[in-house]
Amino acid sequence: MPEPTPPAPTLAVEDLAVEYRVGQSGFLASRQTFRAVEGVTFAIARGETLGLVGESGSGKSTVGRAILRRAPLAAGRVLLEGEDISHARGRQLQRLRARMQLVLQDPYASLNPRMSVADIVAEPLIVHRRVASKAQARARVAELLHLVGLPEDAHTRYPHAFSGGQRQRIGIARALALEPPLIVADEPVSALDVSVRAQVINLMQDLQEKLGLSYLCIAHDLAIVRHISHRIAILYAGRVVEIAGRDAIYDAPKHPYTEALLAAVPVTDPAVQRGRARAVPRGELPDLTRPPPGCRYAPRCPRASDLCHARQPPLEAKAPGHLAACWHPG
């Protein structure tokens, strides 16, 4: 009897690269391109959350947009439940949209102020013709609003009548409407107040358990994704520098940049916070139109050697399930 093949992961990204053009394209000016993201590979299993952490310029949002097919792929493949979607276009792409959804950062800007909550949440259902009648749409919207913990009477009101946390719930309800297996959450809580962040993170965890969702959770700081992620990938200047299970990242980071990110997270213990020796990286991100030949973090890295400046370290296993791209892992 043949072995049953293991189920394909919800999302697999293989050697993804995204290029942007810089400067004006004219008749005479030569177009300069740079790779905002390069060689990004990871997979997300069903019911799993991958935290994708990086600072501005790391390309973390670009990765999210490329997966959603809103940024063009320069190289690599994106597989959704085993199906190659790297080159989907037109109708096929439109159908794909039902299977992966986005939760945006700013709950104030991501909801059309002129549409009622019912219209906002029902929009995906109508666009993908999942409901036959108004009554059916209304019933499904009520179900969704209940699922994300919004009051019954929410559907007739407009976004401005809700607080930031409630608006983010509306955004989540919209993303859930088509029951997608994958949700890309681009900084879902960083625009929210501290006391409300926890509500939204808890809600996302509950929904994952209930519906078996997979999340790609993009964030700029390690503290926020700690509670929600099963695994975490660290992105620096367009490359994954480390990827491992949550506890391994927080307890035994291998890459010096991960160490710096951890050291920079502000903690609420004044004595600890004052006494911390900071491994804060000096300097700036490298210019990606002319990336350094070696490790991209080398110019800022306290452990950098000649080897680091000369050759790019491969992303390889330093411990079981713990990959890092560093010649001198910690």
Place this chain on the structure above:
Amino acid sequence: MARGAHFFDELVRDKAAMLGLIGIVTVVAVAIFAPLIAPYDPAAQDVLARLKPPAWAARGSVEHLLGTDHLGRDVLSRLIYGSRITLMIASAVALFAGALGVTIGLVSGYLGGRADSLLMRLVDIQVSFPGILLILLIVSVVGPGVTTLVVVLAITNWMIYARVVRAIVLQSRQSAYVEAAEVVGCGPVRVIWRHILPNLVAPLLTLAILEFTNIVLAEAAVSFLGLGVQPPATSWGLDVASGRDYVFIAWWLVTFPGLCIVFTVLSINLFAGWLRVTGDPQERDKRFARGVARRRPGTRAARAARAAEGAKP
């Protein structure tokens, strides 16, 4: 209708805007009820009563309140009927130019890329080409008339709509909720219709009203040149044009139609200014706060001090 009542409340508080609205309503009412109001047929000539001055002047009579022109036609009646054609042409041009400009702006802003460059160059060319020259060209080929006038004025005035619409479309395409709609799977038609067009309503309304005044003036200019409205029909612009030969011996022939144009344009501008502020929530709140400050019991001096220092009253 609580929202409407709210708007009206705010309008009543703003005296200038209220005057503007009253002015607009008056002009429109006059145009609609012209046959009932006008004392004479505007085209009826009376050779015996040529160039009569207004009633209050030395040789004037109450039969012709605003005097008569060189053919003895009643100036007041001509103004009343003239408002019809003037308003009709201005509305029609605002509508056609608006429709053309909005379509081109939407296409240009939404498609972007090559289509955008092409359409915007078209706008540039049209803007840089002297409008009056184009009008002369078309009218001399097709011949003057009200329809021609509407068409040529629409052709020379759509560009501003295209530019404004394109700018707003580009801006709203950047907004997160448009991205959200596209990720949800909305097609271009739905994105434009549900998510972008509603943003255009308030600015377009304001723009159309302001443009309306431009068209009234343009119509007057073209008719003044003899290329617009043709006698025996009449418009304010034509009245000014035909009165100009008599400006030294019959000042009323140019003055009254001129005043009508000024009155209409001013009314519209006052009202449009208010409308613009009302369409902008931030400006609207500021206006509201100024109103509160004005009504609050307190001395004028205290208020002036507050305005100067930004400190407490």
Place this chain on the structure above:
Amino acid sequence: MSAPLLAIDHLEVVFDTRGGAVEAVRGVSLAVARGETLGLVGESGCGKSVTAQAVMGLIDPPGRILAGDIRWEGRSLTRDPKGWARLRGSEIAMVFQDPMTSLNPLMSVGDQIVETLRYHKRLGRSAARRRAAELFGQVGIGAPERRLDQLPHEFSGGMRQRVMIAMALACEPKLLIADEPTTALDVTVQAQIVDLLNELQAELGLAIILITHDLGVAAGLCRDVAVMYAGRIVEMGPIDTLFAAPAHPYSQGLLRSTPTLTASERRLVAIPGAPPRLIGPPTGCAFLARCPIGDEACRRLPPLAPTGAGGRAACFKAGRDAWADAREAAAN
């Protein structure tokens, strides 16, 4: 006892909007001594930034100061608008969240600082430029002579914030108000800016009011802290004792719901609900609707009363562990 550097007395600020009067600040009193570092923490809309704007005399319509007084070294500022305007930018300086909006994009940063120095300090052109370069060095901008001639967009976010700090320091202020100075920055850059503010504070003996929603940032910089909620201070005191043993249920909830790197609970403790509307806010304790231990008594306004640990809290049940049940539920 000499007067504190800055004293705010029962400050009330409202914003007139079409929906009604928004009571943004509802009776805030606090004092800052020379060289003191005070953190004003709270969530958006709690009134912390409006309080700072009031200190700077920057409340413009639709806002207005309804009541209360602001005193600088014992002198009332609200009764002396001219004196207030003189203080602003010289003795009291401010750093904002988004440095790009407070810099002129078309003028080199050097010229912008030189202008400030010439206006407030009456320095000559070359003296002002020397001082500007010195300030750049002080805030950790390398190659100051060259960077003075650059335009704001040639600086990264962190460097721009350093420029803003240099500008704020130009007139040797006694008080620096920093309104979310690190919020728009990356975490590693945030840490650099906090370090810089710490160094400057020690070096120059500045008093700093740090306005932030990030308790961790306050922990790294401030000796004292005031927690604001719905326009009022609900708890204040030395930061070490307050963060170690918060007395007010809101401070407790805020500290517990801040994600940490070490917490062992599987779930975060969330504060249910959302802050009240500030148009006609509740007359009693504003936190009552979200408080797990609030009761009928809390419909009256609790006074800001001393707690055992040297701080003060506005709660009838100050010191009780309000979230014990919620934590138990989260642990299971």
